[in-house]
Amino acid sequence: MNALTLPDIAAQTPAHEQALDWVGMQGIALPVNMAGQRIHASADVGVSLDDGNARGIHMSRLYLALHALEQRELNTTTLQQLLNEFLDSHQCLSQQASITLRGEALLSRPALVSPLSGWKSYPFEVRARQDSWGFHVELQVQVAYSSTCPCSAALARQLIQQQFAHDFANQQLSYEQVMEWLGSPQGIVATPHSQRSYATLQVRLQVDSTALPLVELIDTAEQALGTAVQTAVKRADEQAFALANGQNLMFCEDAARRLHSALREQLAFSAFHLRVVHAESLHAHDAVAVSRWNWSPA
Incomplete structure (x- = not known):
């Protein structure tokens, strides 16, 4: 049997004609160039199957097109080109295409006082969609910080x-x-409790945005919170961190309001959704606050 006679089962008409909202693949390993570094990412890619008479899509076409990202800087332009290629390869079958990329960016962060520095990992997601309403990109990142009650x-x-x-x-x-x-142990008989906390920020980019402002989003969040977790420290850095915590007392509601205010000042975002979680050191449960602006499910 040669290549000309290989069966194409996907081209057969299904037993029950039904369009599908999304068909594709998830968890595809892929290196991407983002935030000035090469990042190991995981991709979910897919298209809508609008032709109910078609049994399936051409997944190999999506997979092969995806690898064009390996050599390009990841930005909104390359994402839109990719999604258009998805749709071009599925003419008469699909009208919507989407991609989600997940990874962890490693950023070098300086100590508060000493000349030390260390690497911090920031989990992120990039979601892009092309449909009849246009092209949309969302960026999500998680930032860890300390909060003192x-x-x-x-x-x-x-x-x-x-x-x-x-x-x-x-x-x-x-x-x-x-x-x-x-200065004696007998004097300071009690200390306030603090906890490692997390802010998850989801922002929708303006339609004319080109860059994916991952580092800028992280910097905005950490500056607003004031007590980002540290990497390498000496005693002077630890003391400076204790001072920052003492001057930055916050409930989860305070953290959410600070972040909301900081994100509203960023012109690159057309909408956002944020969630803060304070992993309580007193209680066996977490304290959570959510805030959004102009946000509706895409």
Whole structure:
């Protein structure tokens, strides 16, 4: 049997004619060029099957077209070209095409005080779709940060005040005595609790955007929160981090509002959806807040 006689089962008419919303592949391993680096990504690609008389799509055409991303910088232009190629290869079959790319960007981050630096991983997703309403791109990233509970801080301060009153009731103290007490384990009898927290940001890019502003989105979030988790640190960095936490007390509601305000100032986004999760160190459950602007499911 030669290639001319190989059976094409996908070309056969299905037993039950039915159009399908999406048909494709998921979890395709693929290197992409993004944020100035080569990133190992996982891709989901597909098209709609609008012709109910067709049994299936041409998955190999999607797979082969996808690998054009290996040599190009990942941006909205290359994504739109790719989706148009998906549709061109499925004329009369499909009117919608989509791709989702998942990966982790590694960014070098400096310490707060010392000259040290280290690498942080930021999980991200890029979603692009071409349909009758046009071309749409969404970018999602997760940012880890520390959050110190304002209520816990207030309760800790009260306990320190009570301990001070107990130790020095009706006594006149010198500056040196107070300083010594404040620096002793007997003085600071309570500390507020903090937790590792996560912000997941989903932004929809303006239609005229070309770049995928992943690093800019991360920087915006970390600056708004003020207490991004650190990498390599010396004691001076740890002390600076403790100071930042003490001056940045926040409930999950506070974190969500800070991020909302920061994202609203970014002209590159036409809509966004954000979710913050504070992995409680006091409770066995998490504290969560969600905020959105101009957002509707794409």
